[in-house]
Amino acid sequence: MSISTSEQIKQSALQLFAQKGYFGTSLNDVATKVGIKKPSLYAHFKNKDDLYLSILHELMDTFKESVSIDSSIMEQYSTKDLLYLFLKNMVDFWKDETMGLLYKRTLLFPEEHFRSTIQEQFLQTEAHTTAILREIMEKGKRKQEISNQPIEPLIDSFYCLVDGLFVQRFFYPLPQYDMKVEHAFTHFWKAAETGGE
């Protein structure tokens, strides 16, 4: 048994929305890519908005899952490794040419029509990631792997690092980019760890 048509539609639409945006993508484009005719789409989705929103919804879920850290790993790893893992999870998600690209496009330039819906979803997602980040850092302070400083500025600082890498993925080819990630994280950790100034 192979992949369902609904799933094929979502995958094709995801790619097109990511590359060309909501208005840049027509239902005809989607249908052609799947290999069916435009009206057949309506057997699977109410309309274009329904298709778009269902993709966005899955996207957010996938992102949250991607950056989550298993509790057993949370126990075993050092704070530095946890932070690096967390950053890598995000970065790997953005490396994806489809999901990562749509995530970026949607976050930075939400379609005006459902801006509030999108914003709400992102706030939830951000709350989720911030909770993980805070947990890692608080544990790091307890274990004295992170120097004794307030946590909020550290989180801010981490997000700044994250945002820079978020954009740089647009510009640099992969091996070069991976090195930037490495360097940036090293720099960040230097200022966070116990003994760092």
Add this chain to the structure above:
Amino acid sequence: MSISTSEQIKQSALQLFAQKGYFGTSLNDVATKVGIKKPSLYAHFKNKDDLYLSILHELMDTFKESVSIDSSIMEQYSTKDLLYLFLKNMVDFWKDETMGLLYKRTLLFPEEHFRSTIQEQFLQTEAHTTAILREIMEKGKRKQEISNQPIEPLIDSFYCLVDGLFVQRFFYPLPQYDMKVEHAFTHFWKAAETGGE
């Protein structure tokens, strides 16, 4: 004498393209915003692409001009002040709700149709900014205001800072954002200056 219709069209279109993108903006939207009828636009521009490209072209010119540094200032200011001025010039450009926004949108998500044209323009612009940056830093090394290290990684590092702030302007309201800029630059300079590690 007041502003010409052509100019009004370009200003209105600039705002709309920035906020809603190329495909999200119809010529009807533009005409309505200007207060004329759609066909009147064609007395000023060949077609939609012509209007869009002429706006992009001006945008790049304005950006280049914004980040340029007068030679007399180049002589007088310290390296630290020059770098800060240079960063502020870019950041101020992105603060603009219209030009800055269109710049970001175009750079990150160029319309597929003229992707190559756009990319070419950005490469020229980047060459321009990099030249300024290199000039500042080389002078800084000669004057021993910057520690004796290779310049390329320093430029990379500066661009990383720039990219992070580029994105963060989407998320933070102005007074908060200005503080982020301040902090991020301070952090950058610490690692660059003579005596910094």
Add this chain to the structure above:
DNA sequence: GTCTATAAAAGGATAGAC
């Protein structure tokens, strides 16, 4: 230069046969 009228094409969406 700006308008009305209109063409020509594309996009979203539905009806109904198979």
Add this chain to the structure above:
DNA sequence: GTCTATCCTTTTATAGAC
């Protein structure tokens, strides 16, 4: 579920009067 045919609307673009 998928197709053809069709509808309605929007969009880009042109023709021609004023």
